[in-house]
Amino acid sequence: MMRTKLLSLVPRATVACRHMSSATKLTTVEVNDKTGIATLTMNRPPVNGLNLELLRDLQQSIEEIEGNKSCGLILTSSNPTIFSAGLDILEMYKPDKERIRAFWTQLQDVWLALYGSSVPTAAAINGHSPAGGCLLAASCEYRVMLPKFTIGLNETQLGIVAPQWFMSTYLSILPRREAERSLNQGRMFTTEEALRVGLVDEIASSKEEALAKCADFIATFAKVNPLARSLTKQQFRSADLQQLENERVQDLEKFLFFINQPAVQKGLGIYLESLKKKSKN
Numbered sequence: 001m002m003r004t005k006l007l008s009l010v011p012r013a014t015v016a017c018r019h020m021s022s023a024t025k026l027t028t029v030e031v032n033d034k035t036g037i038a039t040l041t042m043n044r045p046p047v048n049g050l051n052l053e054l055l056r057d058l059q060q061s062i063e064e065i066e067g068n069k070s071c072g073l074i075l076t077s078s079n080p081t082i083f084s085a086g087l088d089i090l091e092m093y094k095p096d097k098e099r100i101r102a103f104w105t106q107l108q109d110v111w112l113a114l115y116g117s118s119v120p121t122a123a124a125i126n127g128h129s130p131a132g133g134c135l136l137a138a139s140c141e142y143r144v145m146l147p148k149f150t151i152g153l154n155e156t157q158l159g160i161v162a163p164q165w166f167m168s169t170y171l172s173i174l175p176r177r178e179a180e181r182s183l184n185q186g187r188m189f190t191t192e193e194a195l196r197v198g199l200v201d202e203i204a205s206s207k208e209e210a211l212a213k214c215a216d217f218i219a220t221f222a223k224v225n226p227l228a229r230s231l232t233k234q235q236f237r238s239a240d241l242q243q244l245e246n247e248r249v250q251d252l253e254k255f256l257f258f259i260n261q262p263a264v265q266k267g268l269g270i271y272l273e274s275l276k277k278k279s280k281n
């Protein structure tokens with residue numbers, strides 16, 4: 001395993017990090033030698049759109065962290081204003097038949113790996129986090145967010161439907177009434193609103209502070225028996241995980257049927273155009 005000191009890239013307070021993987025390029029994993037906590041950083045400019053390759057790298061990184069006995073996982077972004085823009089719409093608009101199957105299957109795999117991770121997980125949400133970005137953050141056990149950003153499952157605003165496992169993820173955090181209403185509305189929460197409803201646990205004023213708060217959360221498990229902790233977590237999450245495991249193929253087929261509807265394709269095309277126009281102004 002490659003061991004590189006990355007002192008220039010980490011906060012001063014951090015003593016040393018093992019840089020475990022960078023060959024994947026779209027994600028990096030750094031393990032703090034002192035705390036044993038791994039920071040998994042998404043790095044796909046311009047907006048960390050979740051395409052097939054980023055999803056593959058995310059899964060590989062989660063597996064790497066599971067395999068190397070890290071004490072916890074913090075998910076964050078290298079982009080200073082965007083945690084993740086969610087699924088890369090280009091994967092779903094006029095899709096290639098084979099690739100879109102691989103893409104959705106890979107998204108299922110990432111969710112199963114992250115939501116079902118045996119290590120404590122936290123998200124340092126250092127930027128906007130719509131839709132699939134929110135799903136990733138919500139799959140973690142703890143969330144710390146920076147001010148002046150937005151987060152939420154906004155699928156209905158795009159004319160698409162969040163599948164059952166997105167809903168289960170929301171329901172693992174939010175009261176049922178709030179989860180149902182905000183999913184139906186496709187509501188994006190400001191950082192302060194997200195804190196108020198419990199979608200995020202804390203607000204931090206900088207990325208460094210967010211990472212430190214996530215590390216503090218993970219440290220709360222330091223004296224808890226790791227097997228007892230992870231089996232307890234598994235019991236809480238197993239019904240959600242099992243449901244997708246049992247229905248993976250049907251879930252994929254539903255997605256393909258839905259996404260290939262002419263009206264859905266038309267809506268995605270209009271939405272993409274509006275994003276492009278906005279970025280040119």
Ligand SMILES: CCCCCCCCCC/C=C\CC(=O)SCCNC(=O)CCNC(=O)[C@H](O)C(C)(C)COP(=O)(O)OP(=O)(O)OC[C@H]1O[C@@H](n2cnc3c(N)ncnc32)[C@H](O)[C@@H]1OP(=O)(O)O
Pocket residue numbers: 046047049081082084085086087088089090128130131132133154155158160161162163254255258259272275276277278279280
């Ligand atoms: C019955 C059950 C059936 C089940 C059916 C299942 C159906 C599917 C479920 C799908 C689930 C999840 C959906 C998603 O995750 S869809 C993605 C949703 N994401 C969004 O709505 C976010 C859109 N983006 C933004 O709001 C903004 O870009 C931003 C993230 C706030 C950043 O703003 P910014 O001003 O910093 O950057 P901006 O100029 O807007 O963008 C820069 C370039 O990036 C392009 N872009 C942005 N987001 C995406 C994206 N998600 N996919 C692809 N491309 C994106 C944008 O177009 C700009 O490109 P360019 O520079 O003009 O070329």
